[in-house]
Amino acid sequence: MELFKHCKIYAPEQLPETQVLTANGKILAIGDNLSVTGLPVEEFDLEGRYLCPGxxxxxxxxxxxxxxxxxxxxxxxxxxxxxxxxxxxxxxxxxxxxxxxxxxxxxxxxxxxxxxxxxxxxxxxxxxxxxxxxxxxxxxxxxxxxxxxxxxxxxxxxxxxxxxxxxxxxxxxxxxxxxxxxxxxxxxxxxxxxxxxxxxxxxxxxxxxxxxxxxxxxxxxxxxxxxxxxxxxxxxxxxxxxxxxxxxxxxxxxxxxxxxxxxxxxxxxxxxxxxxxxxxxxxxxxxxxxxxxxxxxxxxxxxxxxxxxxxxxxxxxxxxxxxxxxxxxxxSLKTKGRIAVGCDADFVALDDNLSIHSVYARGKKVYES
Ligand SMILES: [Zn+2]
Structure with missing residues (x-):
């Protein structure tokens, strides 16, 4: 499981700063104060960056x-x-x-x-x-x-x-x-x-x-x-x-x-x-x-x-x-192109100046600048 914290989500529509929880390459939950007990969770603190669909x-x-x-x-x-x-x-x-x-x-x-x-x-x-x-x-x-x-x-x-x-x-x-x-x-x-x-x-x-x-x-x-x-x-x-x-x-x-x-x-x-x-x-x-x-x-x-x-x-x-x-x-790729529960955990994190900070494919980091 992965927890993405302090994300300004562009789903692509803009959402308030929040968290995204993913597991097995899918988005499980989007919301504030998400927590998991008893399971290993990798945390990515995006420090207020924009989180866009891959x-x-x-x-x-x-x-x-x-x-x-x-x-x-x-x-x-x-x-x-x-x-x-x-x-x-x-x-x-x-x-x-x-x-x-x-x-x-x-x-x-x-x-x-x-x-x-x-x-x-x-x-x-x-x-x-x-x-x-x-x-x-x-x-x-x-x-x-x-x-x-x-x-x-x-x-x-x-x-x-x-x-x-x-x-x-x-x-x-x-x-x-x-x-x-x-x-x-x-x-x-x-x-x-x-x-x-x-x-x-x-x-x-x-x-x-x-x-x-x-x-x-x-x-x-x-x-x-x-x-x-x-x-x-x-x-x-x-x-x-x-x-x-x-x-x-x-x-x-x-x-x-x-x-x-x-x-x-x-x-x-x-x-x-x-x-x-x-x-x-x-x-x-x-x-x-x-x-x-x-x-x-x-x-x-x-x-x-x-x-x-x-x-x-x-x-x-x-x-x-x-x-x-x-x-x-x-x-017609129904689980792609959006940040929503049930979609694939594919993300691009952007800095304020719209440069790519990091990229995640099915929940795993595949690139960091
Ligand atoms: Zn061609």
């Missing part, structure tokens, strides 16, 4: 992105310590362009390893392209028979994609939906968006014809271009979730995009941040022409969340939703 990063290349400049450019895998240092206690691993050298069995093993190391890790089946790649023979069976699989990956409007048609996308939605309801998961189709002019026109067609399918669609990299952002804003206003990459290629910084989306009428509950961490980032120096290819950082999610607060766009309790309860709802 962050959820729903797009991380945990096994490293594929190499787009030959084998020597393969991106290395993430470590538990790297994730924990950014406040991430729940991670969804996925494949990118490379579904060959970086394969699903290795992704599954990495996700299980992160879980053994104390974090909560999940995965998406398949990869960027078509035909889809699976472990059990179909996307639906991967969701049904593999505990860690909570959805499927696909790429759209990218010149490296397989140029999926509307029918192919509908059939993948069908697979995540069947696999999801059979196994008691929601099931999402997480869609990488590139910068082609076709944007998400096909997703708009699908939800206009079949409005009930919108909750299975999870487009990401929605701020890659201004044109793409504008159509993703319309998608969110129809009720869809949009994921804003906090790093990588984007027309504006993620926190500024949140402000623009809010002004355009998108509810905050429809937006999430993710890092695209350890994807390969290609950069060309405009002066020298030198090309570099490096791992995308995991740190941008937290930086962009803090920028929402320091730029005066949102108060902390609202800014936190992009990394906590909003991705938990998108992924």
């Amino acid at each position: 962050f959820i990063d729903q797009h991380v290349h945990v096994t490293g992105g594929g190499g787009q400049f030959g084998f020597a450019s393969l991106i290395p895998e993430v470590t538990k310590d790297e994730l924990a240092a950014t406040g991430t206690t729940t991670v969804v691993g996925l494949l990118g362009t490379d579904g060959f050298v970086k394969d699903l069995p290795t992704l599954y093993a990495k996700v299980k390893a992160l879980d053994e190391q104390g974090l909560s890790a999940y995965m998406l089946t398949s990869y960027y392209g078509l035909p889809e790649k699976t472990l059990m023979g179909s996307v639906a069976e991967d969701l049904i028979y593999i505990d860690k699989v909570i959805g499927c990956k696909l790429a759209l409007s990218d010149d490296r994609s397989s140029f999926p048609t509307e029918l192919e996308i509908l059939r993948l939605i069908n697979q995540v939906r069947l696999g999801g309801f059979t196994s008691g998961k929601h099931g999402i189709l997480h869609i990488h968006l590139g910068n082609l002019k076709t944007r998400i026109d096909v997703l708009h067609n699908i939800v206009d014809q079949y409005p009930s399918l919108i909750s299975y669609l999870s487009p990401t990299h929605c701020i890659r271009t201004r044109d793409l952002f504008d159509t993703c804003v319309e998608f969110a206003k129809k009720g869809g979730m949009i994921d804003l990459s906090a790093g990588g290629t984007r027309f504006t910084e993620a926190h500024k995009a949140v402000g623009m989306a809010l002004e355009a009428g998108v509810p905050l509950a429809k937006m999430t941040f993710s890092s695209d961490g350890h994807g390969g980032v290609r950069r060309e120096d405009p002066v020298t022409g030198t090309v570099t290819y490096t791992p995308a950082p995991l740190t941008c999610n937290f930086k962009e969340m803090v920028a929402l607060v320091t730029d005066g766009i949102l108060p902390l309790e609202s800014a936190l939703t992009l990394l906590t309860c909003n991705p938990a709802r998108n992924l």
Whole structure:
């Protein structure tokens, strides 16, 4: 058991300073003067710091992105310590362009390893392209028979994609939906968006014809271009979730995009941040022409969340939703993203200046600054 004392809780909504008691990785009680007799209790005195839900990063290349400049450019895998240092206690691993050298069995093993190391890790089946790649023979069976699989990956409007048609996308939605309801998961189709002019026109067609399918669609990299952002804003206003990459290629910084989306009428509950961490980032120096290819950082999610607060766009309790309860709802992870009795004991403790002091995953300290 663990007792967290002198915590100013952001659940993410703000609560008065109090205590949190946890056991076996779950929150048992929240209140003043909690006490346990006859059992060993580890105490963490947070000395009035903010206690927030552990962050959820729903797009991380945990096994490293594929190499787009030959084998020597393969991106290395993430470590538990790297994730924990950014406040991430729940991670969804996925494949990118490379579904060959970086394969699903290795992704599954990495996700299980992160879980053994104390974090909560999940995965998406398949990869960027078509035909889809699976472990059990179909996307639906991967969701049904593999505990860690909570959805499927696909790429759209990218010149490296397989140029999926509307029918192919509908059939993948069908697979995540069947696999999801059979196994008691929601099931999402997480869609990488590139910068082609076709944007998400096909997703708009699908939800206009079949409005009930919108909750299975999870487009990401929605701020890659201004044109793409504008159509993703319309998608969110129809009720869809949009994921804003906090790093990588984007027309504006993620926190500024949140402000623009809010002004355009998108509810905050429809937006999430993710890092695209350890994807390969290609950069060309405009002066020298030198090309570099490096791992995308995991740190941008937290930086962009803090920028929402320091730029005066949102108060902390609202800014936190992009990394906590909003991705938990998108992924249908019912015990994640909130500080409440019965939820998992995943916490980030922040100092007054909004820097990370310490991180706890399922009740155990996994990082201290
Ligand atoms: Zn990616």
